[in-house]
Amino acid sequence: MFWTEFGPNLNQIRSFLEVRFFPTNYTAGDSDVDVLLHSGHKCSWRRAEMLRLVQEMNQMEHTITCYCGICTLNLVDDKATCHFQCGCHSCRQKIQFGEIKGGRKTTPLPELFLMPSRLHEAVGIEHMKAYKLREDASSTQVYCTKCWAILGVDHTGYHNKIFLNFPEFCNNTGDLSLPLVAYIWMEDYNDSIGPAPTEDVPLFESTRYEQEDKRAFSIPEIANTFAEPDAPIKGYTFRSVVESLEEPTILGVQEQDNIFEIF
Numbered sequence: 001m002f003w004t005e006f007g008p009n010l011n012q013i014r015s016f017l018e019v020r021f022f023p024t025n026y027t028a029g030d031s032d033v034d035v036l037l038h039s040g041h042k043c044s045w046r047r048a049e050m051l052r053l054v055q056e057m058n059q060m061e062h063t064i065t066c067y068c069g070i071c072t073l074n075l076v077d078d079k080a081t082c083h084f085q086c087g088c089h090s091c092r093q094k095i096q097f098g099e100i101k102g103g104r105k106t107t108p109l110p111e112l113f114l115m116p117s118r119l120h121e122a123v124g125i126e127h128m129k130a131y132k133l134r135e136d137a138s139s140t141q142v143y144c145t146k147c148w149a150i151l152g153v154d155h156t157g158y159h160n161k162i163f164l165n166f167p168e169f170c171n172n173t174g175d176l177s178l179p180l181v182a183y184i185w186m187e188d189y190n191d192s193i194g195p196a197p198t199e200d201v202p203l204f205e206s207t208r209y210e211q212e213d214k215r216a217f218s219i220p221e222i223a224n225t226f227a228e229p230d231a232p233i234k235g236y237t238f239r240s241v242v243e244s245l246e247e248p249t250i251l252g253v254q255e256q257d258n259i260f261e262i263f
């Protein structure tokens with residue numbers, strides 16, 4: 001039996017657990033633990049249920065960190081919902097900009113994972129900086145200004161529900177077990193950029209035409225990931241981080257530009 005301070009309901013207990021102040025040195029069993037609520041009242045909680053919550057809490061320690069470790073995004077839900085390899089100019093340019101500033105060397109067909117956007121916290125915001133490729137770009141990418149890892153990308157079409165992450169260009173300890181869903185935007189890719197794609201998965205040149213768009217969105221992972229949420233996403237998200245930073249710096253890079261010749 002032990003005593004601690006909790007909020008009066010499960011959600012508050014969960015949020016308390018999520019900030020990792022909960023002791024973990026007890027074992028499973030059916031006996032009750034007494035819990036002291038903020039209100040001053042006491043209640044009992046099933047020990048097994050407590051353990052389950054603590055285990056859930058421990059599993060929640062999934063983060064996206066930069067290479068140098070000064071910037072961290074602490075994920076609420078760490079399971080990636082979609083996994084692409086993208087041939088588009090914009091992805092390469094975002095990564096190449098990091099490379100130019102001192103980050104990792106670009107790969108021809110980067111891996112993209114769409115992550116649920118809610119965060120427990122973001123650490124090192126003072127070292128994060130937001131950029132856009134051009135004024136009218138829909139995407140905003142956030143880098144660590146010490147090591148130039150890319151922490152994530154927000155897009156106006158993400159509904160604050162998801163954000164994009166390149167696990168090859170940061171450290172992502174989330175659940176990235178989802179196999180490759182598709183190659184996308186392959187109209188921007190060719191033999192001069194890199195080798196031909198190897199996986200036997202759907203491949204989309206673009207989603208410019210209705211037929212291709214429909215085919216893409218007939219894939220459940222794509223449809224579910226990009227569907228507008230039923231209700232606005234509440235709480236602290238990747239977009240909250242972007243909004244807390246200074247206005248994005250506009251790089252003034254056009255689609256066909258060789259970014260290495262500009263910076």
Ligand SMILES: [Zn+2]
Pocket residue numbers: 066067068069070071144145146147148149
């Ligand atoms: Zn860093």
Ligand SMILES: [Zn+2]
Pocket residue numbers: 086087088089090091092185
């Ligand atoms: Zn792309």
